[in-house]
Amino acid sequence: MDKTREIICIICPLSCQIKIRVKNKKIVSLESNGCRRGKEYAEQEFYNPQRVLTTTIKVKNSDSSPLLPVRTDKPIPKEKLRECMQYLANIEVETPIEIGQIIASNILKTAVNVIATRRLKS
Amino acid sequence: MRTNNVLIIGGGVIGTAIARALSRYELSITLVEKEVEVGFGASKANSGIIHPGFHDQPGTLKAKLGLSGNVMYDKLCKELDVPLKRIGSLLVALKEEELGILEKLKVQGELNGVPGLKIVKGEALFQMEPNLTKKVKAALYAPGLAVVSPYELTIALAENAQQNGVKVILDAEVKNISSVNGALKRVETKHGFILTDYLINAAGLFADEIASMVEARNFTLLLRKGEEYILDKKTADLVKHVIFPISQKETKGVLIIPTVDGNLMIGPTAKRIEKKSDLSTSREDLQVILNRVRKLVPQISSENIIASFAGIRAGSEKGDFIITPSKKVKGFINVVGIDSPGLTAAPAIAQMVVDILSQEGLKLRKKRDYQPSRKKWIRFRELPSREKGRLVKKDKRYGNIICRCETVSEMEVIEAIKRGARTLDGVKFRTRAGMGRCQGGFCAPRIVQILARELGIKVEEVTKRGRKSNIVLTKK
Amino acid sequence: MRIQKVDVAVVGGGPAGLAAAIAASSGGAEKVTILDRNKTLGGILPQCIHNGFGLHRFKEDLTGPEYAQRFIDRVEELKIEVKLETMVLNIRPEKKILAINAKEGIFEIEAGSVVLAMGCRERSRGALSIPGTRPSGILTAGVAQQWINLEGYLPGKRIVILGSGDIGLIMARRLTLEGAEVKAVVEIMPYPGGLTRNVVQCLYDFDIPLFLEHTISFIHGKDRVEAVTIARVNEEKEFIPGTEKFIDCDTLLLSVGLIPENELSSSAGVRLDPFTGGPVVDERRQTSLEGIFACGNVVQVYDLVDHVSLEGDIAGKNAALYALGKLKQPKRLIKLIPGRNIHSLVPQLISGEDMTTIFVRVKTPEKSVKLKMGQGIKEVKKPLVNPNQTLTSTLSLKELVLLNALDEVEVSIIKEGRE
Secondary structure (H helix, E strand, C coil): CCEEEEECCCCCCCCEEEEEEECCCCEEEEEEECCCHHHHHHHHHHHCCCCCEEEEEHHHHHCCHHHHHEEEEECEEEEHHHHHHEEEEHCCCCCEEECCCCEECHHHCCCCCCEEEECCCC | CEEEEEEEEECCCHHHHHHHCCCEECEEEEEECCCCCCCHHHHHHHEEEEEECCCCCCCHHHHHHHHHHHHHHHHHHHHHCEEEEEECCCEEECCCHHHHHHHHHHHHHHHCCCCEEEECCCCHHHHHHHCCCCCCCCCEEECCCCEECHHHHHHHHHHHHHCCCEEEEEECCCCEEECEEEEEEEECCCCCCEEEEEEECCCHHHHHHHHHHHHCCCCCCEEEEEEEEEECCHHHHHHHCCCCCCCCCCCCHHHHHHHHHHHEEEECCCCEEECCCCEEECCHHHHHHHHHHHHHCCCCCCCHHHEEEEEEEEEECCCCCEEEEECCCCCCCEEEEECCCCHHHHHHHHHHHHHHHHCCCCCCCECCCCCCCCCCCCCCCCCCCCHHHHHHHHHHHHHHHECCCCCCEEEHHHHHHHHCCCCHHHHHHHHCCCCCCCCCCCCHHHHHHHHHHCCCCCCCCEEEECCCCEEEEECC | CEEEEEEEEEEEECCHHHHHHHHHHHCCCCCCECCCCCCCCCHHHHCCCCECCCCCCCCCCEHHHHHHHHHHHHHHCCCEECCCCCEEEECCCCCCCEEEEECCEEEEEEEEEEEEECCEEEEEHHHHCCCCCCEEEEHHHHHHHHHHHCCCEECEEEEEECCCCCCHHHHHHHHHCCEEEEEEEEEEECCCCCCHHHHHHHHHCCCEEEECCECCCCCCCCECCCEEEEEEECCCCCCCCCCCEEEECCEECCCEEEECCCHHHHCCCECCCCCCEEEEECCECCCCCCCCCCCCCCCCCCHHHHHHHHHHHHHHHHHHHHHHHCCCCCCCCCCEECCCCEEEEEEEEEECCEEEHHHHEEECCCEEEEEEEECCCCEEEEECCCCCCCCEEEECCCHHHHCCCCCCEEEEECCCCCC
């Protein structure tokens, strides 16, 4: 049976509501106001929604900053956000740390690295 | 177990004033307070007005003690290093037919002995208060009104009492009171039993419950909640005197109060309530307050409100203070039903309690080493630049400004903790940190960490005002 | 008291101040000093660990700390003097700054020019007069962000957020990911305050309910927040009886607007604009006091840090010129007046001599409109305008020629098709 779903496009400020009809977990039709970027976004959101994760990691030996902010260097599948958080909750790092330094590589086998976003001097 | 000569229940302005007044004698005195710091009950929500004394009917305790209390304030605040400003008040009549009331109140005030009362009108009035509504017909001027910070005063009274040997036990709600051998009283708190010959009930809002633990209670409290709103300091120049409306009711009405700290405060309302825990504010009362004060000073705007609070007046049903020794239980003294002008009367009430204790047989011998002056407070923001610089040289922590809105230094926060602050509100009431326009947005996290550091507790254990009022709940 | 002489003094080391200091130094000012109250440079950016910064300026998607570091590195390269944990006590119109810190005590800076870059602060509970009790557990979204991202503490576990501005939305996601339960985001307006991107990725991704046209009608709790009551509001923003919902929670986060921090500006005597809440500035970001400039959120609250940095560039460059005695004061200034559906605009004054970008914030969202300046000077089609997004429009030299005949020009949003 066909299902319909609405995806709010976030590509531009217009925030179009894109209507999609779905059959057997596949898009059968899509109304995107004739906007190509909107169509691509809706397809991506439907088949494989991805997000950049930003969070903090514990720092072992710093008096000034108990936390190191980090992010994934590429978006990761949306459904892995929480699992990723759990994984990172158990990691601790030591200063010094440079921006861009890899904190966890190939996290949860996503081929995505978690990198530092702040410089912490020792 | 050591037996106290006097045990005071209640660490509000009344209890602490009594403690301080008694501390000049060779006595063993304990004060118990159910909150984690003194002044955390009704006193912290007081309007901070030392009334001139024309509002109260001649012959009442309110009139008598209000007037004698007022004149004691200059010396008291000087000794305790608590700021006091005698800014005077104007009671304004907006209609012709109200002019008679001004005259009546002037006569009543003069009968009470209030000095300097004067009816002012026209140009003279607008010179005194240029932003008053042009509709004003005349006003009763009372030069003797003063403003004070009610929590600073309470804290100072307790601190000075402690300097002179009074033991203050906090977080000590009285659970039970029993007589031993017909006279000696045994008071139970969670910290154990305290024995005392004389017991003073200054428990404010809870005075009825305390009295009922001792004897068949012979008074009823009348609870009235009042909401007040504080305006940004940038509005301070709008009004110079406390402005009273003509009020037909039992209260003094909704006022405009230039506080001792340089804010304007508007309120209070008066709503009969039953629940002692009801300290909520409401949109209706805010609207009532705004409507009323704008009739007096039209420029006042809700946009400048930075904080609100509510307090409960624990008056007595008969309308006057009740300050009497029990006829049945020797040595038990009620100091209850203290609503407005309770703050004004506090030092006089304390003196009256001392006299009653003496009549009841307590031997009063003056201490030789009584120290009436409290250790000075350094109010960094008020110092001239050169003095600020000198202090920073002495201790770097004066150069670290924690509260940006009110210019409070780290050293003042530390000093507040050294001198008794245990909570965020405790630091706030002593230093004004967090009382400015951002309401602790910037400084609260820093003060919480200083509290944790200085008290040797975890950050998660720091509270706003004790019990379960923790600021943050868990460490990540 | 010690007196220090500098060319350009920048008050505030957030994104605006950093950009201004860099621009001033690059523009030839020899001695540039930044004064900041915090322990670190970057203002609020170090705690904004989420991405979305720098898309305009660097064409990259950066987090707050990364964005800040690019400027901090440059400040170090240029050997700009930085005084941290330093509180400015007052600024006088003759460009003298009184400041204090633990290291130097109290000192005065005599500056060739001053850049005001103090940013903004969050509106507090008191300013909203929300009915109810005053328990702990009520904090602004920015303070919660500081606790979580810098200090490492969770302010609460069951959260309601009032206001759907971007900080509130970002915090909804952040708290959820840290294991707290965000029970509702409550917005008094009929549309969300933040960007759609944030509504989708911070709320919808985690099934957090968004209550539009609702507000908090009561805060419950004696010691700690125990619950809030929310209610639907009518057009006058009054609670509609019968629409109340009781939500159990231990924390209330407020994300209800930012106020430019102008206490120092007004005590110096700088003229403020009632619409922006910040100083009235011309296109060089000079305030009503000669030699005192202002930029970033202290002038007008911006949605994008990129705009803030851009303002810093302008103010810094002109502050340097002024300090070097090379800034030509404009012959006359043309007033820009906010018209239909314009909340505020910056600069409020333009000389008409140079190409100028105008930053505009609208009052309410509208589709298919035009941004219009004066009569027949400029009209630009806008498919959508939204209060959460700053509109920019650059006046060309040709348009400025037209403008030059006038003393004041109204800027407004008009419906397309309308004259």
